[in-house]
Amino acid sequence: MKWHKVELHTHTIASDGDMLPTDLVDNALDRKYEAIALTDHNTTSSVAEAVAYGKKKKLIVIPGIELTTFWGHIVVTGGNSHIDWRDITLDNIDEILKGARDKNDLVTVAHPKRIGTPFCSECRFLFKLKDWSNVTSYEVWSHYMPQASFESKQTKEEWISLLDQGYKIAPVYGFDWHTRDEGCPAIAYTYVGVVGDLTEEKILKAIEKSHTYISMGIEIDCKAVRYGNDYNLGDSLPSGEGEIVISANVVDEYAKYYSCEIKGMRFYKNNKLYLARKWSGEKISVPVEFDKGYFRVELYGTVDGIDGDVAILSPFYIK
Amino acid sequence: MEEIARFDIHVTSSDTKTHINRSFEVNKEYSKLVFDVSYSPKYLEDVSKCMQLMKQRIKDVGFEEDFLPDKELAKAIPLANHISWSIDSPKDGYLGTKHKHNPHQILEISEEKSSFGFMPAKIVKGTWNITSSMNAILTDDVDIHIIVSGE
Numbered sequence: 001m002k003w004h005k006v007e008l009h010t011h012t013i014a015s016d017g018d019m020l021p022t023d024l025v026d027n028a029l030d031r032k033y034e035a036i037a038l039t040d041h042n043t044t045s046s047v048a049e050a051v052a053y054g055k056k057k058k059l060i061v062i063p064g065i066e067l068t069t070f071w072g073h074i075v076v077t078g079g080n081s082h083i084d085w086r087d088i089t090l091d092n093i094d095e096i097l098k099g100a101r102d103k104n105d106l107v108t109v110a111h112p113k114r115i116g117t118p119f120c121s122e123c124r125f126l127f128k129l130k131d132w133s134n135v136t137s138y139e140v141w142s143h144y145m146p147q148a149s150f151e152s153k154q155t156k157e158e159w160i161s162l163l164d165q166g167y168k169i170a171p172v173y174g175f176d177w178h179t180r181d182e183g184c185p186a187i188a189y190t191y192v193g194v195v196g197d198l199t200e201e202k203i204l205k206a207i208e209k210s211h212t213y214i215s216m217g218i219e220i221d222c223k224a225v226r227y228g229n230d231y232n233l234g235d236s237l238p239s240g241e242g243e244i245v246i247s248a249n250v251v252d253e254y255a256k257y258y259s260c261e262i263k264g265m266r267f268y269k270n271n272k273l274y275l276a277r278k279w280s281g282e283k284i285s286v287p288v289e290f291d292k293g294y295f296r297v298e299l300y301g302t303v304d305g306i307d308g309d310v311a312i313l314s315p316f317y318i319k
Numbered sequence: 320m321e322e323i324a325r326f327d328i329h330v331t332s333s334d335t336k337t338h339i340n341r342s343f344e345v346n347k348e349y350s351k352l353v354f355d356v357s358y359s360p361k362y363l364e365d366v367s368k369c370m371q372l373m374k375q376r377i378k379d380v381g382f383e384e385d386f387l388p389d390k391e392l393a394k395a396i397p398l399a400n401h402i403s404w405s406i407d408s409p410k411d412g413y414l415g416t417k418h419k420h421n422p423h424q425i426l427e428i429s430e431e432k433s434s435f436g437f438m439p440a441k442i443v444k445g446t447w448n449i450t451s452s453m454n455a456i457l458t459d460d461v462d463i464h465i466i467v468s469g470e
Binding site: 016068071086113154 | 457
């Protein structure tokens with residue numbers, strides 16, 4: 001499996017961004033994204049132009065929309081469902097999201113713990129979902145300096161509580177990119193893992209299967225080994241004795257702009273800390289007795305002098 | 320340009336998070352429809368009310384009290400109302416939404432090219448609709464004006 005940098009939450013002049021669809025593609029290439037999703041607020045009017053220009057410039061542009069409702073924002077990606085945001089209510093949200101999933105679109109909860117009104121018109125997720133199984137992905141991180149914000153603390157808590165309830169939801173970073181130079185170069189990325197050539201279909205499938213991690217300039221190779229078989233992030237594996245093998249390095253290009261130091265990593269068996277290890281810079285192997293539930297890894301460290309999580313990995317799911 | 324319809328709508332802060340639909344008949348096949356949409360006031364200028372709204376929200380969402388000190392909160396003043404606009408055609412249905420923060424906008428729909436945010440659409444005869452969506456109404460009152468013209 002190879003890991004690719006993507007940005008799944010972007011805007012153009014069709015909503016409140018300042019980039020033409022063609023500018024978005026050019027600027028995404030400058031930022032070294034390997035794919036983006038175009039997710040304007042409540043409109044897809046820029047999508048066709050961005051997709052066509054992306055093909056010409058060899059950047060995958062995934063059709064999407066940010067359903068910008070009165071009770072929170074939801075990114076729907078894939079371009080198969082055509083939802084009129086005005087139809088969404090507190091009562092029918094589960095049905096609407098199920099409809100999107102039935103059409104194989106991804107459903108991502110966007111910046112769920114942003115402060116919201118009156119600072120921005122309801123960008124905090126206030127829906128009380130009855131069924132989170134219609135949610136494929138969750139912006140555990142959003143916007144700037146995600147390692148240190150109050151928002152990230154709350155999003156991480158909610159994402160973990162969803163894992164504890166048995167939901168399989170991929171962690172993603174949503175920069176929520178509106179203007180060309182905003183947050184440039186990118187402070188964090190979502191990495192998606194695919195086998196073979198990168199395509200739109202494979203990206204969507206990778207997120208659906210939780211083959212993701214989010215990081216601040218760190219490339220990670222992490223697998224679980226059980227009965228001699230290797231498992232990728234997001235995979236399911238049988239319980240029992242095995243190991244986690246992990247290596248990580250700060251990307252040179254990222255280090256030109258941001259000072260990033262990995263200090264250590266934490267391993268969690270379900271929601272309990274299993275092991276914390278200081279980072280030596282070497283590939284490490286950790287013996288684990290995998291218990292039913294999930295097993296996940298996060299890296300902590302410093303970016304530009306601010307401490308916090310510097311990478312959060314999708315869990316391995318233990319049967 | 321011929322004026323087709325004109326709507327004056329008064330809303331209050333209790334209308335926040337509601338949609339207000341206005342339909343109108345188009346009796347000719349124009350080459351373009353133009354919507355002149357505006358609302359006022361844009362901003363809540365009352366400093367003490369702004370501070371109260373922001374502090375209440377910080378408390379409600381469980382952020383630490385020192386999330387933003389008063390000096391930082393003051394930078395967010397004035398707070399803003401936000402209304403977005405959606406248009407439906409009798410032939411093509413939902414054409415899109417304008418989710419910009421400018422309180423005065425000109426929205427155009429035509430078969431060749433529509434304003435950013437809307438799909439192109441032929442101007443057919445029949446009942447059209449414009450929705451004013453109250454994303455955030457922070458002031459006590461807001462007046463909305465919509466003028467629809469055909470060209």
